[in-house]
Amino acid sequence: ADKASVARYLGGNIKTALAQKPSSFPQQLLTALRSLVQNEYRLNNPECGSDGWLTEDALWLISKTTADRVRAWLLQHGVASVPENNNRLFDELLTHQLIVANEDKAIWRCIIRSDKGWSPVEPLTLLRLTPSVIWGQDDQRPACFDGDVTPIIEAEPAPELSAPTQPLPEIADDPRLGDNNNFLQWLKNHTSPSTTVNTRNGKVHVVENHLFLISPGIFKIYASETTGDTGDGWKLAQRMFQESGLALRCNDDSFIWTCEVCAPQKKNSQLKGFLMEAPGRVLGEIIPVNNPWLKLVPAME
Known part of the structure; x- marks a missing residue:
């Protein structure tokens, strides 16, 4: 009964939902994300085994796990029009502003460090969400992660500089x-x-x-x-x-x-x-x- 109710809300492909007006795909994605994070995900484990980490300004979710589970959740609730390719699914999340872009990309590579000393051996590939996407004003959020999530910067060429000791050309004194x-x-x-x-x-x-x-x-x-x-x-x-x-x-x-x-x-x-x-x-x-x-x-x- 619960699945049928959700499927009706999402416009899923079940007989009891045929008379309902299908909701938009962005709403379907949002509902899946909220359900997974609020009901199924394990957040902020200080040692290992987390699906994501909540900081003061961001919710960081493991990218592949989230894509796979969002797809499975939607299919389970009767929504068939889900991209099979994770990159296409990421593009949908970006297009509808459900995740925060890393410049023009969906993926952030981050270092996780727990205050208890735990850190993954390698940086993790994560999706970044604004917490208010998942939790409304009346929802109770989990406590923030006791540690740091630090995005990795990519190297860029050293810029050309004017040596401070050399005379500078005439410049308008704005x-x-x-x-x-x-x-x-x-x-x-x-x-x-x-x-x-x-x-x-x-x-x-x-x-x-x-x-x-x-x-x-x-x-x-x-x-x-x-x-x-x-x-x-x-x-x-x-x-x-x-x-x-x-x-x-x-x-x-x-x-x-x-x-x-x-x-x-x-x-x-x-x-x-x-x-x-x-x-x-x-x-x-x-x-x-x-x-x-x-x-x-x-x-x-």
Whole structure:
């Protein structure tokens, strides 16, 4: 009787549901996800054997397990139009915004670390959901995971930099680009500890309890979004930042620091950028863990 009731709601292929108006496929997917997570999934096991992990801002579910079980659940309840291929199913979840995209992809590769010391040998492939997709305001959520879920960033080529000690070309003195209060406020508004820090191709990372800003990428985005400048305006913003006292010196000649990217199964590469003390000045009270795949190269005297 329960299965028939659910099938009627989902527009499943049973006689008692023929007179019902079929619900949309996004609603069918959502119902399957909610039922699995709320009634069947084991979350937040501090040692092993979890189907997912709930953090303050995200619900992380094992990707293949979830795809297979969503498909099985829908078929069991009479919904036949389910993609047989997991990638197609992931595309459906992305298209209907039931999962959070990792840029243009469904899959996130993450390191899981329990406060009790447990961590998988290899990073896991996960789907990321907004918790409110699964639990409404009146639903009781499980307690958050006692540990960390850290997305892995992919290495990107080290950007070309203008050496701080070299003369910079003539730049229009746009007060919006040269005002560090403007830059800091923009950085606060555009930086989220849960979605933009320590991410693949992200421009802001936590390294050795400092904030690492990849340059020139962060300043190019700032200049473009603040003034629409896609030329050399970023150089003024970078120059004013390095002269503001907010940036730590790498040595007597440079403010530019280097981080080695040590991602699994990737050739080591480097990122260049600025280092700031007190990440809370930008990130607030929630400070992500240090990015495990970035290693700061010691400053040369």
